[in-house]
Each structure stands twice: as structure tokens, then as C-alpha cells.
Amino acid sequence: MSDTLVQISNAVIEGRVKDAPGLTHNALQAGLTAKDILDKGLMPGMDVVGAEFKKGKKFVPEVLLSARTMQASLDILKPLLAEAGAKMTGKVVVGTVKGDLHDIGKNLVGMMLEGSGFEVVDLGKDVAPEKFVDAVKKEKPNIVAMSALLTTTMRSMGHTVTALKEAGLRDAVKIMIGGAPVTADFAAQIGADAYAPNAPAAAELAKKFVSA
Amino acid sequence: MESKLIGRKTEVLIGPDLPTVIIGERINPTGKKKLAEALRAGDMDYVRQLALTQVEQGAQVIDVNVGTTGVVEEVVLPRAVEMVADATGLPVCIDSPDEKALPAALKICGGKPLINSVNGEEASLARVLPLVKEFDASVIGLTMDDDGIPDTAEGRLRVAEKIVERAAKLGIGPERILVDCLALTVGADHRAALTTLTAIRLVREKLGVNLALGASNVSHGLPDRETVNGYFIAMAIAAGVNCPIVDPGKARESVVVADLLTGRDEWSQNYLAHYRAAHPES
Ligand code: B1M
Ligand SMILES: Nc1nc2c(c(=O)[nH]1)N[C@@H](CNc1ccc(C(=O)N[C@@H](CCC(=O)O)C(=O)O)cc1)CN2
Numbered sequence: 001m002s003d004t005l006v007q008i009s010n011a012v013i014e015g016r017v018k019d020a021p022g023l024t025h026n027a028l029q030a031g032l033t034a035k036d037i038l039d040k041g042l043m044p045g046m047d048v049v050g051a052e053f054k055k056g057k058k059f060v061p062e063v064l065l066s067a068r069t070m071q072a073s074l075d076i077l078k079p080l081l082a083e084a085g086a087k088m089t090g091k092v093v094v095g096t097v098k099g100d101l102h103d104i105g106k107n108l109v110g111m112m113l114e115g116s117g118f119e120v121v122d123l124g125k126d127v128a129p130e131k132f133v134d135a136v137k138k139e140k141p142n143i144v145a146m147s148a149l150l151t152t153t154m155r156s157m158g159h160t161v162t163a164l165k166e167a168g169l170r171d172a173v174k175i176m177i178g179g180a181p182v183t184a185d186f187a188a189q190i191g192a193d194a195y196a197p198n199a200p201a202a203a204e205l206a207k208k209f210v211s212a
Numbered sequence: 213m214e215s216k217l218i219g220r221k222t223e224v225l226i227g228p229d230l231p232t233v234i235i236g237e238r239i240n241p242t243g244k245k246k247l248a249e250a251l252r253a254g255d256m257d258y259v260r261q262l263a264l265t266q267v268e269q270g271a272q273v274i275d276v277n278v279g280t281t282g283v284v285e286e287v288v289l290p291r292a293v294e295m296v297a298d299a300t301g302l303p304v305c306i307d308s309p310d311e312k313a314l315p316a317a318l319k320i321c322g323g324k325p326l327i328n329s330v331n332g333e334e335a336s337l338a339r340v341l342p343l344v345k346e347f348d349a350s351v352i353g354l355t356m357d358d359d360g361i362p363d364t365a366e367g368r369l370r371v372a373e374k375i376v377e378r379a380a381k382l383g384i385g386p387e388r389i390l391v392d393c394l395a396l397t398v399g400a401d402h403r404a405a406l407t408t409l410t411a412i413r414l415v416r417e418k419l420g421v422n423l424a425l426g427a428s429n430v431s432h433g434l435p436d437r438e439t440v441n442g443y444f445i446a447m448a449i450a451a452g453v454n455c456p457i458v459d460p461g462k463a464r465e466s467v468v469v470a471d472l473l474t475g476r477d478e479w480s481q482n483y484l485a486h487y488r489a490a491h492p493e494s
Contacts, residue, residue: 060399060433101360104400104433151279152309180242186281 004030005041008073012045012115015065020072034080038117042070046115050200060108063199067111074114088119090142090210093135093173095123097156102149105179108199109145116203129156129163136169142210145202146192148179157182158190165191174209178202215350215387215422217273218324221301224272226390226422226455231476232467235305235326235457236271237428238262239292241280248280251288256295263296269460270467273326274300276317277307285313293317293325305352305457311339318347326350328457329392332357332371337378344379350388351379352424355411361394365410368393372415390424390455391415395444399433405444409451416452423453427463438462446470 004027011019027037049066052058058066081088092113096106103125110120121139123131132144144164148154157177164170175192187195193209196202214227226233239262241248250258263274274296278288289308297304306317307328314327325347330340331354344351353375355361355368362368372391379389393411396404408430412423430444431437445456445463449470456467465486472483 056435059435060397061402064400104397150309151281151283151285154281181279181281183281 002027002030002032002040004032005037008037008041009045009048012042012066012069012073013048015062015069017065017069017072020069021076024073024076028076028080033086034077034084035086037073037077038081038086042073043115043117046070046112046203050112050115050203054198054200060104063108063111067108067115070111070115089117089207091119091121091139092143092145092206093121093123093132093139093141094145094147095127095132095135096125096147096149097153097160098126098128099156100148100150100153101125102147102179105149105199106147109147109178109196109202112199112203113145113206116207118203118206129160132160133163133167133169136164136173137167141173143174143176143206145206146175146177148177148182151181154179154181154186157192161191176202176205176209213387213420213422215390216324217303217326217350219301219303220297220323222272222303224303228416228422228452228454229476230454231471231482232449232453233273233455234271234460234464234467235273235275235424235455236263236266236269236460237275237426237457238266238459238461239275239296240277240307241283242277248283251278251280251292252282254288254291256291259292260295260299263300266460267300267302270464271302271460273303273305273455275305275307275328275457277328279308279310285310286316289313289317290320294320297321297323314340315343318343318349321347324348324350326352326390328352329354330375331355332374334358337375341379341382341384344384344388345382350390351384353379353389353391355391355393355415361396363407365393365407365414368407368411369414369418372419372421376419376421386419386421390422391419392424392426395425395427395429395448397432397434398430398440405430405447409447412448412451412453422455424455424457425453426457427453428458442466446473450474 008023094110096103113120146157176194177192178196184195196205217224276292305326305328327349329352355371357371376386393408398404427445431440445466468486471477
């Protein structure tokens, strides 16, 4: 692997936001494509960060800083990726469900997905079932990822699944859910496809969904 | 301004010059498998045990939150509140966003409990304040509204003012509102705690009300939370919080020392009692 790519990976792992644009430009000048930088620099970096977080060796602020670093590089790469028509891993619509304002976990999930090469459409927080349905119509994602942190808002996840069914879109997408009170049983109960306990697991699941 | 909560056996006074009142946070199933399972099984014995342990550790009010999957709050909350009120004799802090569970728990609680919580959202004000009035309760007022949590201390003050004004319209005095300026995790925003501390000072100065705070929120996502929480609790008390919602087993020392250093512990009596309890042979 090229030296620049290793440097980019390390910058992501160590959360050196300031270094990201320079390193990205260097890599482009050295003739690497935007897709290479994403696949072989940013993504392996985020993989390491995700694994360390799962092991309890990295903590939330460090993950956020790594994600910020990746973002700084992606800002430069995105237009190039679009221009080249590079094929992303897939597309995910993410959002925190209706009545729920907790978005830190959802943001981490979105960042990990981007770090795995997904195009992420973030609907924000307090997202009603109809909004998920509209977004699925408009964006045609492979996956819908919902987050809820309150026992009182979890049921809104079920409502979204139902709304997607009623709109005839249920089979067009995979649905995964997560958040502190959510369980695998609950996912099965509401007819979602899967539950992810944390952000790295959500990214792994998403990869499985699109490769299946 | 003094706030009074009344339990089945004990009255608790909260005021700026009085020792800090600990609201024990541990009856809350988030992140606690054993409690979640006990609640699902309807086993109130573990709830009782958690309540009594916290009393031993220095809690004077017990927060009761039973929100987890597989628990119908409307059924379980009144049972848990009854158990805690009965076993401890202390005032209970009824912590539930569930519309039906809250009145059901208030009906059996008796005394003058603390409702956790109302906020500046129109729907919340309309739903919770009439319950405060009907049951002669006090209430924690969260400084957030339909637009979320204000990023600034001034914004949080405005929500606190709104809650106090709306309560006054129903004949609920400001001494029955305990404002919570909202502790958010510094793990996600490095200025989060600073904003909260500034808001606490501002609300204390402008409204003179008593102040609650879910202080343990401050450390989510960080290692060694106990240390971070301990320093934050002391800073929050110095800024004006007088009834933090915390784990008394872990936070008691910070509370006692903060009281000692802010003129709330005459002749160091509480500090010395705490010292002797921790060093029985000396
Ligand atoms: C596939 O899709 C996926 C996959 C994985 C997914 C996923 C989606 N979403 C998450 N994951 C997973 O991946 C993430 C990273 O690995 C993880 O995400 P998490 O979100 O779990 O983790 C984050 C990285 C860090 N964690 C967090 O960000 C949440 C931390 C705690 C302390 C928390 C916070 C910060 C807040 N809160 Co609130 N808050 C609490 C939380 C306590 C807790 N134990 O969780 C909780 C969730 N809050 C609670 C409550 C009650 C409330 N909160 C409220 C408000 C807030 C703040 C706004 C102050 C703030 C949120 C700020 C924000 N911008 O998000 C109020 C409600 C507002 C509303 N309508 O939503 C309020 C009602 C007020 C109150 N009394 O505290 C409790 C819920 C109780 C319950 N049983 O429902 C609570 C558990 C605290 C407690 N112990 O009582 C995984 O869950
Ligand atoms: N008015 C008001 N009420 C509140 C909060 C608030 O802000 N304001 N926030 C909460 C305060 N109580 C807690 C209880 C537990 C934790 C906590 O952090 N628990 C660990 C588990 C601890 C354990 O295992 O013992 C966890 O990971 O979730 C944090 C705040 C709930 N009630």
C-alpha cells in the first residue's frame, strides 16, 4: 500500500483533522483516485477506530474526532467521486425516530457508514414515519437505519416499518435499528431486518446487506 | 426560597443555604440488566433493595424510573413507587415521560412528591402542570422546549422563565419548580458542561429558584465516569445546584465536600460524620 494512504489511515485513526486536507491533496497529486483514497485510506482507518471503540480502547470523543477527520477528506473527494461516477458501497437513509431528539448515537452510525463507503442521507432527529417513506421514494436507498433512545419512542420504529409496508416499499429496502433500549427481539417483533448494538456493528451489517 | 417535599415518614427541605439534597438515581433500568429483568418479572424486591441501599448511602429523595422494553409503565411505575415510598418513608421523584403512568403513580404515592419532569414544550406544560396542581406536588422543569435544548445559557434561562410563569398561572409557586439546566455529555461537545454551569448561575441569580441536575449525564462515552462526575457535581453545587440526581454511593463524598466548601455545613458536622463513617476505627 502506498505511503500516502497509510498516512491518511493514520490521520483518521489519530483524529488529526488538520492534516486531512493536505494529505488528501498529496494523494490526488500522486495520481491516486478519489475511490482509492476512500477505499484504501479512509475506510481502513475507520475500521480500526470502530474496532478499538468496540473493545473499549477508544472513547466517544475520539471516534467523533476521527469521523471529523474522515469528513475533512471526504469534502474534497465527494465532488470527484460524483464526477467519476464511482460506485459507492450502497446508500443508507438514517434518522432518529419521531419524538426523539437523541442524535449523538445516530450521528456516529452515519459516520461509520460513510467510513465504510456508503452514501448517507441523514434525515436528522424527530423523523416521522411519513418522512422516512418520502425519503425512500426519493433517494431509493438500499437500507433504512433508525435510532431511538427512549422506550416511549421505540414504537415509532414499528410505525415506520408499517408505513413502509403500506407504501409498498417494504421489500425495496433492508431495515436496521439500534439505540440503547433497542434489542434484537424488538427488531424481530416489529418486522425490522436486524438490530445493531453499536455503530461499528451497524456498518458491518450494512456491508452484509448490500453484498448479500 | 425553600422547597418542601413530603414522604410517608420524612419531610425534606431544599434551599440555597441548606445542605445539598441527593436524589438517588439508581432505580433506572437503562444499562442495568438485572434491574430491567426484575422490573419485567414484576419483582419489586430488587427495587426495594436499591432504594434502601441508596438511603444508607445518603440519598434523601429516591428517583424511580422503570422505562425499559417489556415493561408497561402504567402498571409497573405505581407498584415501584408504592414499594419505595413504603420502604423508605422518603419523598419519591417520579421519573417518567409516560402520560398514563405518571397520574397512576401520583394517585398511590401520597405526600408531596417530586414529578420528573415538565419542560417548555406546549404539550408537556399542558399535560404535566395540572398534575402538579392536582397532587400538590413539586416538579423538575427541564430547560428545553419545542425547539430542543438551547445552546446558550440565556436560552435555557428563557425556558426556565416560561415554565415558572406558566406554573404561576395555575397557582403553582416558584418554590415548587426545581429547574434542571440539563447536563449533557462533554464527550460529544467539549463546551457542554460549561454552558450548563453558566445557565445554573444565571437561573439562580435571575429566578432564585432551587435547582436539580442529572449530573451523571455529563460523562457518557468517557472512561472513569465516577471521577468526571465527582468534580462536575462539586462545580455544579458551587454554581447553585441544590438537589442533584446522582448515585449516592459514588457521589456522596463530592456532595459533602462541596457543601463544606460553600458554607452549607456548619461546624463541618456533615463532613466529619462522613469521615467517621468511612474510617470506623479512627
Ligand atoms: C441501525 O441503526 C442503529 C444502530 C445502532 C445505533 C443506532 C441506530 N442508534 C444508536 N446506536 C448504537 O450505536 C451508538 C454508538 O455505538 C450507540 O448510541 P447511543 O446513543 O446509545 O450512545 C451515544 C454514542 C452516547 N449516548 C448518548 O448520546 C445518550 C446519553 C444520554 C445521557 C442522554 C442524552 C445525551 C440526552 N438526553 Co436523554 N439521554 C439518555 C442517555 C443515557 C444513556 N444511558 O443512554 C437517555 C436516553 N435519556 C433519557 C430521557 C428520559 C431523556 N433524555 C432527554 C434529553 C436528552 C438530551 C437532549 C439532554 C441529550 C441528547 C443530546 C443529543 N443531541 O443527542 C429527554 C427526552 C428528549 C427527547 N424527546 O428525545 C428526557 C426525557 C429528559 C430526561 N429526563 O433526561 C433516558 C431514557 C429513559 C427511557 N427509559 O426511555 C436516558 C436513558 C437517561 C436515563 N438514564 O434516564 C448505540 O446505542
Ligand atoms: N430531571 C432529570 N432527570 C433525569 C436525568 C436528567 O438529566 N434530568 N437524567 C437521568 C439521571 N439518572 C441517570 C441514571 C443513570 C445514569 C447512568 O449513567 N447509568 C449507567 C449505568 C450505571 C450502572 O451500571 O450502574 C449507564 O450506562 O446508563 C445516568 C443518569 C434520568 N433522569
